[in-house]
Amino acid sequence: MTTPRTDHRYALLARALHWIVAAAIPVQVYLGHAAEREADRDASFRLIQQHYQLGVAIFALMLLRILWRVGHGTPPRPRGEPRWRRLVAVTVHWLLYALILTLPVSGYVMWVWMDAPMDVAGLGELPRLFTPPAGEETGRALAWYIHTFSAWLVVALVAVHVGAALWHQFVQRDHAITSRIL
């Protein structure tokens, strides 16, 4: 049994960003799939534009979150936690960070390739950082594979992550959710 983590709460900003991104990811996955499935071109484009807007917001929040994390670190991990479990937890966390950054980057590559509007919520436009070679679709296809694969991997890792959090909270009873991230 590990010790309860009563004063090991993440900082307010880290907790807020964790839950905002956690709520946004399922919506984002839904919008991506819905856009792909929608047969009507205009309806599909509306969905993918919402996907773009939300994706840019997630990207900005993740950058903020990682900067905060690098600057402030995390609360101490529970004493008595086996090395292998610590390693798995930290690896899953970093993979989630990496994938949630890979998704907007690969999405951006497809977006520029599609010559889609770069406007973000009427606030301004993202720059087009490259010009796709005329008649060449390889880069776009590669970005699509990376994007789709990363999205599935995020879904799988989030399932593992949530399973582990619930196991800690209700089986191990070390209050991982209620006294660390809530």
Ligand code: HEM
């Ligand atoms: C899309 C959904 C989610 C994502 C992407 C996500 C991502 C993350 C990441 C990256 C961390 C590590 C924070 C750090 O050390 O810098 C974390 C911590 C944590 N998350 Fe999530 N999370 C999600 C949903 C959830 C849910 C639904 C729960 C609860 C049921 C949860 C419970 C926790 C807990 C307890 C921690 C602290 C773990 C620890 O420090 O050992 N997360 N989450």
Ligand code: HEM
């Ligand atoms: C931030 C997290 C993101 C997640 C979780 C995500 C997830 C997804 C998913 C699940 C799909 C459907 C793939 C399939 O059906 O096989 C998709 C498609 C797509 N996403 Fe994302 N995405 C994200 C960010 C972005 C961003 C920021 C952009 C644009 C800059 C973007 C552009 C696209 C495009 C263009 C498609 C293809 C849609 C189509 O062909 O109709 N995504 N995304």
